[in-house]
Amino acid sequence: MTPPRDRCEARTRKGDRCRNPAGPDGLCAVHRRQQAAGGAGAVHTPPGAPGTEPFGPFLDWAEEALEFLGRRLLGEYEVDEFGHDPDLVEHVLAPLLRPLYKRWWRVETRGLEHVPASGPALVVGNHAGTLPFDALMVALALLDEHPAHRSLRMLAADLAFDLPVVAPLARKLGNTLACAEDATRLLESGELVGVWPEGYKGLGKPYRERYQLQRFGRGGFVEVALRTGSPIVPVAVIGSEEIYPMVANLRRLARLLGFPYFPVTPTFPALGPLGAIPLPSKWLIEFCPPIETAHLGPEAVLDPMVLFDLTDQVRDTIQQTVHKNLLVRRGVFG
Amino acid sequence: MGRCILVTGAARSTGRRLVGALAEEPGVERVVAVDDLEPEEPFPAKVEHLAVDLRSPALVRTVQSAGIDTCVHLGVTAEPRAAGGRATMKERNVLGTMQLLAAAYHAPGLRRLVLKSTTAVYGAAAGDPAVWTESMSHETPRHGFGKDAIEVEDYVRSFDRRRPDVAVIVLRLANQVGPTVDNPLTRYFELPVCPTVLGFDPRLQFLHEEDTAEVLLRATMGPAPHGTFNVAGDGVVLLSQAIRIAGKPPLPIPEPLVGRVAELAGRTVDFSPEQVRFLQYGRVADTSAAAEQLGFLPKWTSLHAFEDFASRLNRLVTEEQVLRLEHEALDLLRRAVGWVGR
Numbered sequence: 001m002t003p004p005r006d007r008c009e010a011r012t013r014k015g016d017r018c019r020n021p022a023g024p025d026g027l028c029a030v031h032r033r034q035q036a037a038g039g040a041g042a043v044h045t046p047p048g049a050p051g052t053e054p055f056g057p058f059l060d061w062a063e064e065a066l067e068f069l070g071r072r073l074l075g076e077y078e079v080d081e082f083g084h085d086p087d088l089v090e091h092v093l094a095p096l097l098r099p100l101y102k103r104w105w106r107v108e109t110r111g112l113e114h115v116p117a118s119g120p121a122l123v124v125g126n127h128a129g130t131l132p133f134d135a136l137m138v139a140l141a142l143l144d145e146h147p148a149h150r151s152l153r154m155l156a157a158d159l160a161f162d163l164p165v166v167a168p169l170a171r172k173l174g175n176t177l178a179c180a181e182d183a184t185r186l187l188e189s190g191e192l193v194g195v196w197p198e199g200y201k202g203l204g205k206p207y208r209e210r211y212q213l214q215r216f217g218r219g220g221f222v223e224v225a226l227r228t229g230s231p232i233v234p235v236a237v238i239g240s241e242e243i244y245p246m247v248a249n250l251r252r253l254a255r256l257l258g259f260p261y262f263p264v265t266p267t268f269p270a271l272g273p274l275g276a277i278p279l280p281s282k283w284l285i286e287f288c289p290p291i292e293t294a295h296l297g298p299e300a301v302l303d304p305m306v307l308f309d310l311t312d313q314v315r316d317t318i319q320q321t322v323h324k325n326l327l328v329r330r331g332v333f334g
Numbered sequence: 335m336g337r338c339i340l341v342t343g344a345a346r347s348t349g350r351r352l353v354g355a356l357a358e359e360p361g362v363e364r365v366v367a368v369d370d371l372e373p374e375e376p377f378p379a380k381v382e383h384l385a386v387d388l389r390s391p392a393l394v395r396t397v398q399s400a401g402i403d404t405c406v407h408l409g410v411t412a413e414p415r416a417a418g419g420r421a422t423m424k425e426r427n428v429l430g431t432m433q434l435l436a437a438a439y440h441a442p443g444l445r446r447l448v449l450k451s452t453t454a455v456y457g458a459a460a461g462d463p464a465v466w467t468e469s470m471s472h473e474t475p476r477h478g479f480g481k482d483a484i485e486v487e488d489y490v491r492s493f494d495r496r497r498p499d500v501a502v503i504v505l506r507l508a509n510q511v512g513p514t515v516d517n518p519l520t521r522y523f524e525l526p527v528c529p530t531v532l533g534f535d536p537r538l539q540f541l542h543e544e545d546t547a548e549v550l551l552r553a554t555m556g557p558a559p560h561g562t563f564n565v566a567g568d569g570v571v572l573l574s575q576a577i578r579i580a581g582k583p584p585l586p587i588p589e590p591l592v593g594r595v596a597e598l599a600g601r602t603v604d605f606s607p608e609q610v611r612f613l614q615y616g617r618v619a620d621t622s623a624a625a626e627q628l629g630f631l632p633k634w635t636s637l638h639a640f641e642d643f644a645s646r647l648n649r650l651v652t653e654e655q656v657l658r659l660e661h662e663a664l665d666l667l668r669r670a671v672g673w674v675g676r
Contacts, residue, residue, distance in 0.1 A: 055671040062667050070660045074653055075578030081570050081618050082464045083537045162460035164533025181463040
């Protein structure tokens, strides 16, 4: 474990605590430059310039965008040791995902109070939909709607870190490799970690098996939670199964391309790139009450029964919540 | 009686600096600087220069007869060009270390052995854990410096088993940067454009030359905990970010073409396959063991160290230009909006 490094004292424009590591003067590189340039930012719009009032919000936006571009051009931003880039997430990646969240899938989120406002926790969810949009939507729900605006640090498959373009984006979004070392390290530094134990089995399952949770791997996530004493927060996502209803899997082509599966949906690959547009199903994300692990102590890792029981408990909680919410949903696109 | 310290690879900048610092330490009686090269700046008067290759019998005699109590092995090089080709580099690195350890095994007064190794022993791959600790098992790098460093570490570890009375300290240093550092990576950032692997943006760690000097001095003179320690500045810098800080334009090259381009570029900089993998996947090492057991906290973070190095480069894009552009664009926008508003 690294000794906890001091965080920057400044606040971001949104009023959140800056998450960048601080230098000797208590500020990160970004805010040091901003302070040296005088006050809130390098560029400052004088309030009430003639004729600009109706466009105030637009000018604010332009100013922030220009400052962001300037920071990127000069390399003046900081990422953590996993490569998480909050500046890029806040200004580019989250704004790109938000329309999907709000307009396309009209995501409704429940039970956010079950996610702790600070300190470590392991968020465990069901996985479906061919592409891991469900993980991104859960992360966006926590970033935008949780009162503490928490960053979900997701554990992703090896493949994500070997694909060009995807690999750096995955890291910048806050993902890291799904291995015990990385997960432990994140939890020990008090982060909120997201894990999808079904993996490809869940993502690439045919449409007729929708909302049936697959096997939960070997339950490695429970081991990590026990070892670090972190609570487990099960999360059930509905809606993700219908975005790309997979009717067939071209196994041979998938093997040729090195992918875990090659989906055939009613529109893909028949309609080409158009077929890659996900269907606008109605989504509901529910966070369930946390399952505490601290009282079991780290020695419980040695007892396979405890591991099996906890794994099953988490899986059942998610499966039941999925069923419960499917019953209240008015329709797939409702 | 004061300490008698032997330093190999003493004529290169890191070694020269350590030898100079050791000569000024009050508790040090004798410093033997081993290197077949002449240092750029002459050694202090107190230092005995043994201008021999590591494989020479004169070295064996010195190690065994002169009452050497500490051996600092800096003589493992990462640069095939300077060493006279890859084969010679390997011979110097691996066989030189074997010879030195063979001599050290029979030196009765030896109490401490410090090896300067590298985080390159961890290799670089997509499936690597995000942060390496010293005890994690890793795939052996199959090429170049990383492979040499692993073999050298193996010999040192086996020496450690055979001479339990000697404190063996292995320092795995991250890539070094600083105003006077000259290595394959600093030369990469001095290129007019920086070739990158298209669609990859690795995390890098840097160690400032002052911190390199400090950690070597501490390992040589301070309390002697047995063990292997990662040494790097705090935090990480992305390659894209480093290129921006260096003020260079990046040149992304699709992965299938990288080999060809590296071959071409290899004529001006050392672009080994392991260097290419490093620029594709990067690597980060955990430094908490060095902080806790060695008591070493680097003064420079990775970012600050890199900025200090980059200040000597010719920037294509300067901070003033970017700030001015920002101002001008916003000013233009404000005037346009004001005009529309009226």
